[in-house]
Amino acid sequence: MGELKLRIIGAGGHGILLAGSIIGTASILSGRDAVMTVAYSPAQRGGWSRADVIVSDERIDFPIFDNPDVLIATTQETYDLEVDNVVQEGYVIYEKDLVTPRNVPYIKQVPIPAFETAIKLGFRISANMVILGFANELLKILPHDAMINGIKARVKRKLDINVKAYESGVMLARGVEP
Secondary structure (H helix, E strand, O other), X not given: OOEEEEEEEEEOOOOHHHHHHHHHXXXXXXXXXXXXXXXXXXXXXXXXXXXXXXXXXXXXXOOOOOOOOXXXXXXXXXXXXXXXXXXXXXXXXXXXXXXXXXXXXXXEEEEEOHHHHHHHHOOHHHHHHHHHHHHHHHHOOOOHHHHHHHHHHHOOOOHXXXXXXXXXXXXXXXXXXX
């Protein structure tokens, strides 16, 4: 696989940093290198948060990048802020109920009903786990068992429903209704 640069961005409270941390943990558990940097909007309330994660087969020399291979956006504001930074032939995964995508011909854009799926599971804040499962199945980033072990290592409450949310995301990426 080489190296993959992911930018996960959305509103504070969407579990962005946890999702990035789980990818990093799963990377290490699967024998790959990983690094994460974070950023926040200057707003005290209602701002965005961002996790930039690099997953690599080799040692990562520098943790900062401008142009992600994959953008995951959960709000219109964050989508608009970052969509033009995605590399040519890159991917954008966006929350289908909160983002109206623009036509950007050099990238692949894929909607996901993450919040709707999480609400059906009874735990809205597990939408980030739905996104992780979806992105991992779609892009084949890491083995699923490593991601589930990463979830188990990082999630402190409602572990069972978070794992189920991850698995629901996998099913969505396979085109199967969870």
